Amino acid sequence: MALKLPIYMDHAATTPCDPRVVEAMLPYFTEKFGNSGSRNHRFGWEAEEGIDWARERVARLLGANEKEVIFTSGATESNNLAIKGAAEMYEKKPAGQTGRGHIITCIIEHKAVLDPVKRLVKEGFDATFLEPGPDGIVTAKMVEAAMREDTILVSIMWANNEIGTINEVREIGALCRKRGVIFHSDGTQWAGKMPVNVEQDNVDLLSMSSHKIYGPKGVGALYVRRRNPRVRLVAQQDGGGQERGFRSGTHNVTGIVGMGKAAEIALQEMDAEGARLLQLRQKMETSLTKAIDVSQINGHLEKRLPHLTNISFGFVEGEGLMMAIKDIACSSGSACTSASLEPSYVLKGLGVGDELAHSSLRLSLGRWTTEEQVDFAIENITRAVLKLREMSPLYDMHKEGIDLSKIEWAHH
């Protein structure tokens, strides 16, 4: 059968809805359209039942109690609620010499974590932004070294969205527990793909998203620990008091039901799917790095998500490369592909060389990725890189033995 083009290899950005998810959602658009806040009629009860059903499934995915799951509009809102809500709740009163309290996070977190922390810094909190080593891993040791008397919150993502590296979440959680510090983890790329047990993993607050796990967009969840310790948050949105007052606003019932179904499927299929995608990713990485000289896989080689790879191909520019592989939908760390025209701060944060940071592709596989698609990608990417190198003055210089780092470039 002919391959349907373009092929989608950007599952870390978003995933298609699983048809089983859509099917579960459909009745909630038309027949069971009630407002879960309507306590006095059947329509309201049905909506509430749907939410309870979904909450149970999300809780099961996380190894949590259903009372610990707060539905939000997505991981960005979950991160904002967790970070700002915890900082405001646990702030030092009166403020100490270094402000209202100290927060530890990391420079390669998603903007939805970095920007809330930066806002808190403006509002009188103090923060440390950890710099991981070239392998991209944040360790418990790094967090411990940054801990202070006034540290109130640590926010370290579970797995990185650009390079897929996995941080020492369980160990960082244990450290925080020992020190009496609240630990939040952005689990957007992890939860639903890899096993979570909030008890064993020592997480107090965990953000997750529905659309990364084959559920609909516009819905997410925040796990909020209820015991040992009971975590409290200052709500960031006030109103009808939904979600035990943590998050007011009429429930997105269809979205929540979809997320519940997505969580159920994720839990059932996670192990087999992880193993399948790891094999495909390994094939892709081995073939590409073998066929193309001066290419490198970014981030720690083993401690990575099974379905995601970030590869740099020296001497070709990412956006130019993506134009040559227009039948493969993926992302690049190149400055030109981002709205801000800035190169990837994640790769820069890892100390990846400039010409390699601009030359990176992030390929992320998913539930419907086939081996045929992977073979197509290998062939096309190889051909494109070799073609662009024919056009690259940097590749000529490299072949002539000129050290690119020694050239004085004219900066714009």
Added chain:
Amino acid sequence: MAYSPKVIDHYENPRNVGNFGTTADVKKRADVGVGIVGAPECGDVMQLQILVDQETGKIKDAKFKTFGCGSAIASSSLATEWLKGRTIDEGLAIKNTQIVEELSLPPVKIHCSVLAEDAIRAAISDYKAKNPGAAGGAASAPAASAASR
């Protein structure tokens, strides 16, 4: 981002890709002017080489190699097309705005055209530095017209 058909055409069928020798070779050649502009960390490096008829001051041939996005490749490809057959002074008349217009570059890609103009200027000034006597080609113009008769 959607590319204009002309950018796509230049990207898919780049004109005049190449050089007139290795970095060391072209340094020694007085009839070749080399311009390298941009920086790897900015995501764009353009190398433009012109082969000049030292008698007439006319650009006989032009070659480019570019590390960059599709618009950068298209801008340098177009620059080589426009340079061929011009005198070096006529080459200096090429402006980035003309490249923007020809390729319908969106605002975020204007820097690609600026880089191409810089590359043209750099290549021509390299040629002039190697040929201090042949200012612009005006001096050799009478000889050229004589030869063409």
